[in-house]
Amino acid sequence: MQGKVIFIGAGPGDPELLTIKAAKAIEKADTIIYAGSLVNPEVLSGAKPEAVIYNSAELNLDEIVEIMGKSVGEGKLVARVHTGDPAIYGAIAEQIQYLKARNINYEIIPGVSSLFASAAALEAELTLPEVSQTVIITRPSGRTPKPEREAIFRLAEHQATMCIFLGVHMISKVVAELLTFYDPLTPVAVVQKASWDDQKIVRGTLDDIVDQVQEAGITKTALIVVGDVLGTDKVTPSKLYDAHFTHEYRKGEGE
Incomplete structure (x- = not known):
């Protein structure tokens, strides 16, 4: 080596x-x-x-x-x-x-991304069946520019689970773009320093998250996670472990 x-x-x-x-x-x-x-x-x-x-x-x-x-x-x-x-x-x-x-x-x-440490901290599955099967990883435009076609308000049209890096310092602008397509009551969470001893989590909706983040004093080193996967109590079981579903390794009951 x-x-x-x-x-x-x-x-x-x-x-x-x-x-x-x-x-x-x-x-x-x-x-x-x-x-x-x-x-x-x-x-x-x-x-x-x-x-x-x-x-x-x-x-x-x-x-x-x-x-x-x-x-x-x-x-x-x-x-x-x-x-x-x-x-x-x-x-x-x-x-x-x-x-x-x-x-x-x-x-x-490779390493464990803060994206996945944040999901673990939130005890969330980012790809729930029948809720969202897509995760969009992005950041707002800042001193580092990004293609206009990747603007947050354009990506918001999909209403998928969105994980936004490097944007908590401009969360008002981020939320304004998300509200172009997401409902104001869409669940959102901000995780600062995921997995560190001083990890901090703020939960809310697009309607109130800006105030909560500002009150918590979070201005950097945080991930914004948006989507209905954070707020639903109805979890549709996957086919993988469905007793009636047949796949390569198991024959379903009744078949």
Whole structure:
């Protein structure tokens, strides 16, 4: 594993949600670059004493890739530690582009997204039969632009379960766009720092969530989850475990 960069999904915060493969990579790494503004430092507790650790919150892209290139050139193993899963708003594509251009070996270890930690905290199934079978993952437009066709008010037309990252600081605007198609009484929850010791949950409807979030003082590091899956008491059983449903592994009763 020498002379290589490993992108690691560190999970949502709870160090016990770090995968075994990720933990082993961190233990072996000579150089560690972690997203210090988001990654729980306890995730790095298994690093060897001589490992050189950098906080990428203090670095720009050029500085990050320079550290990667220099370390790999010295035959070292680099752990690039991102929050959650690096495939979702992880900014890994620009780093990979650099590595490919220089023929530097790399791999990606997936992690537990805050999306799924939030669903666990809410004790929710995001894809309930006959309620919603679609999950839309998005963010509002901000300093990082997004295609107009992906505007929240356009995605809201589907009225599916929607999980909105990086938007709690502009929740008034987000809710205004959602109300283009969602009913004002649609359930919504905001989960701040999912799986951390100081996790905070605010529940409400589109009609009152803005006031609740402002009263709770939540302005960052939170996920907005919207949809009827959060508010229904009527759960239609899946066919998978239906006693009368036949599939590859089981014959249904009465058939």
